[in-house]
Amino acid sequence: MHFSQHFLPLPLFFFCEVFQSSIHLVMTLDMDNVEVFDTGVKGRGLRTTKDLCAGEVVLAEPSFAAVVFDSLSQQVCHSCFRRQANLHRCAQCKFAHYCDRTCQTACWDEHKQECGAIKKNGKAPNENVRLAARVLWRIQKDTGIVSDSQLTSVDQLEDHVADMPADNLKELKIDVHKYLDYCPNTRHGVEYISHIFGIINCNGFTLSDQRGQQAVGVGLFPNLCLVNHDCWPNCAVILNHGNQSALNATFHSKRRVELRALGKIAENEELTVGYVDFLNVSTDRQRALKHQYHFDCTCKSCSKNLKDDLMMAAKETEGNKPSDELVKEVQELSLECLAKVEAARTAGDFHEVVKLCRECLDKQEPVLADTHLYQLRMLSAASEVLSYLKFFSEAAEYSRRMVEGYMKLYHPNNAQLGMATMRAGVTHWHAGLIEVGHGMICKAYAILMITHGPNHSITKDLESMRMQTEMEQRIFKQNECVYHSMREAALQNKSMGMMAEAVSVEDNVKALFHKQ
Ligand SMILES: [Zn+2]
Ligand SMILES: [Zn+2]
Ligand SMILES: [Zn+2]
Numbered sequence: 030m031h032f033s034q035h036f037l038p039l040p041l042f043f044f045c046e047v048f049q050s051s052i053h054l055v056m057t058l059d060m061d062n063v064e065v066f067d068t069g070v071k072g073r074g075l076r077t078t079k080d081l082c083a084g085e086v087v088l089a090e091p092s093f094a095a096v097v098f099d100s101l102s103q104q105v106c107h108s109c110f111r112r113q114a115n116l117h118r119c120a121q122c123k124f125a126h127y128c129d130r131t132c133q134t135a136c137w138d139e140h141k142q143e144c145g146a147i148k149k150n151g152k153a154p155n156e157n158v159r160l161a162a163r164v165l166w167r168i169q170k171d172t173g174i175v176s177d178s179q180l181t182s183v184d185q186l187e188d189h190v191a192d193m194p195a196d197n198l199k200e201l202k203i204d205v206h207k208y209l210d211y212c213p214n215t216r217h218g219v220e221y222i223s224h225i226f227g228i229i230n231c232n233g234f235t236l237s238d239q240r241g242q243q244a245v246g247v248g249l250f251p252n253l254c255l256v257n258h259d260c261w262p263n264c265a266v267i268l269n270h271g272n273q274s275a276l277n278a279t280f281h282s283k284r285r286v287e288l289r290a291l292g293k294i295a296e297n298e299e300l301t302v303g304y305v306d307f308l309n310v311s312t313d314r315q316r317a318l319k320h321q322y323h324f325d326c327t328c329k330s331c332s333k334n335l336k337d338d339l340m341m342a343a344k345e346t347e348g349n350k351p352s353d354e355l356v357k358e359v360q361e362l363s364l365e366c367l368a369k370v371e372a373a374r375t376a377g378d379f380h381e382v383v384k385l386c387r388e389c390l391d392k393q394e395p396v397l398a399d400t401h402l403y404q405l406r407m408l409s410a411a412s413e414v415l416s417y418l419k420f421f422s423e424a425a426e427y428s429r430r431m432v433e434g435y436m437k438l439y440h441p442n443n444a445q446l447g448m449a450t451m452r453a454g455v456t457h458w459h460a461g462l463i464e465v466g467h468g469m470i471c472k473a474y475a476i477l478m479i480t481h482g483p484n485h486s487i488t489k490d491l492e493s494m495r496m497q498t499e500m501e502q503r504i505f506k507q508n509e510c511v512y513h514s515m516r517e518a519a520l521q522n523k524s525m526g527m528m529a530e531a532v533s534v535e536d537n538v539k540a541l542f543h544k545q
Pocket of ligand 2: 123
């Protein structure tokens with residue numbers, strides 16, 4: 030088994046690089062807002078013990094264990110999971126890499142036994158085995174210690190080994206043997222070790238780099254696993270990196286996930302998150318949930334097929350609809366074209382991507398509604414690649430249409446909507462469409478204040494973009510000529526990075542938890 034997905038399934042997990050107050054630090058270990066309860070059909074769940082408002086941190090949890098992916102072991106700090114140049118190598122095992130001594134010291138407890146095992150073996154095993162080993166070492170170490178902040182123990186999580194397809198089961202067995210080679214003195218039996226691998230397989234949570242653009246590792250957060258899925262959830266989960274930069278070590282905080290309320294939540298209400306992206310018709314979401322998480326989604330959106338009609342709608346102009354045959358033909362063509370776009374993008378042939386997108390969008394535009402998923406996926410691919418190629422005007426037009434469609438489908442405080450709006454805002458800004466750009470950046474800022482919180486690095490980025498565009502807008506209104514010449518100069522001076530949605534268009538059902 031290997032974690033083959035190199036891009037983040039949901040572009041919403043960011044590391045926080047800002048100083049957290051000590052009050053916040055105390056709160057992060059607090060589970061006072063929540064309690065475990067029996068939901069009935071769905072098994073255990075989590076509910077609130079008090080009223081909550083939008084943006085409130087419902088719970089925060091440090092990882093029980095986490096590892097950096099094999100492919101990035103030299104580019105990502107094994108302690109804080111930031112992607113950085115010039116990392117320092119652990120002198121003992123020569124495998125682990127860290128930003129500096131602070132990160133290394135913070136992580137030593139987690140790394141100590143691993144360090145010895147890698148040294149003895151001469152090399153590190155794969156990420157799965159490394160994570161399982163860290164989990165098992167920690168279980169051994171923590172035996173008998175009951176922490177107030179722990180609502181469940183790791184080994185009580187579901188492993189779903191019984192539901193595993195034969196191929197996956199075979200790979201799991203291979204990993205168990207690799208683990209036994211790596212830790213020959215383990216106290217645990219094969220069955221228990223398999224159970225832990227099963228738990229990692231269905232509960233592993235993807236960790237991203239500090240920009241949220243790339244998945245860099247995987248970790249286990251047992252309390253978070255108690256939060257059930259709903260396609261229209263009342264909470265979002267983000268990764269907060271914590272802070273290691275304060276001079277006084279008592280103010281240092283570890284990486285952790287935060288569960289944040291998307292709106293008002295009443296006392297005793299069940300807390301939910303979306304395990305898969307809402308932007309799929311209910312049958313596709315249900316299939317993905319069944320396949321990855323082994324349950325049948327009976328949420329309100331699925332049972333009432335809410336918004337499915339919009340996601341597959343034909344375009345209506347003055348009461349006239351295209352024929353069913355035409356809609357079917359364009360839908361089939363769209364699927365073919367999306368596959369071709371993905372292939373061209375993987376091959377790095379971005380001009381081919383643009384050509385394919387333009388041709389397909391021309392055919393979709395008169396037939397499919399502006400909320401049709403195939404059209405939105407095409408718009409997403411087109412705007413991403415065009416802004417990468419610096420064709421900002423055309424990219425801006427597509428990104429605006431995409432965000433308008435998203436707004437009719439997503440929850441108003443959905444993190445993906447916030448991120449897409451931010452990218453669209455930046456694209457408009459680059460295209461010189463300062464007023465629309467500024468408006469979108471403000472809108473994105475309002476969403477991310479709730480989903481990511483004011484201390485998050487991406488929210489901070491948005492805040493400075495908001496101030497910058499506000500200033501530019503003022504100049505624009507005073508003197509358009511001055512604005513345009515300033516903009517030209519700025520564009521020549523700095524190269525702009527890709528504000529891309531780092532997911533493939535084919536990756537329709539994006540999953541919250543990490544899964545091969
Ligand atoms: Zn670090
Ligand atoms: Zn080491
Ligand atoms: Zn559902």
